[in-house]
Amino acid sequence: MNVPDHLGYTAEHEWLEIDGDLARVGITAYATDALGDIVFVELPEAGAMLAAGAPCGEVESTKSVSDLYAPADGEVLERNEAVLADPGLLNADPFGSGWLFRMRVVGSPDLLDAAGYAALTTGPATDG
Template sequence: MSYPDDRQYTADHEWITVDGETARVGITTYAAEALGDVVYLDLPQVGDEVSAGETCGEIESTKSVSDLVAPADGEVLSVNETAVETPETVNADPYEDGWLYTMRVSELPEDLMDADAYAEFVAGQSA
């Protein structure tokens, strides 16, 4: 499995792309496959302050309910209404159409991984 190299990844299997102070957040293909069919998203609200490593929502699949964990500190600017209305978008295209929310980043944690490091991390979890 390969991961886009234009973003950073967390140990919680989420990705973040940062452009200046604005970032887009989603889950990885690894997470999408592990979850199974996504059926419901409970995303943070616009204006919410989120903190890196803290729960900010939930993603429900046919298999389980998992926490969404903020990859950075900041304020939620928008949510992907298309993904909320059609959660299967997250499974079909987690890196483009299936993004979850955007945020204004106030601080990025130092433990974010690039694509190669994340691939190694995932390989270690599968072993």
């Protein structure tokens, strides 16, 4: 599974690429694989104030509808209009052209590093 080292992750499968107080936000390859073919995305509007952990949009696939959760406190600066027009970008390139929105982050978000996220998505080891 692709888990880029330079990103922070939430337990709800969002990623953040943080640069100072600005962040680009998306959902992980693990999430897109679990969802299947994504057919619709609802994103927060520019100017919306988000609270970490609160629902802020939806991702709809041929299998199900899943809430999108705010990965941090802050203000939405820009939505990815390309993903709104072509939700399949999430499946094709979740860490690149399939980003969802940019935000100004307030405070320090509680994020997992790549190793922590990989451990979360592979589950605990068992003794057989």
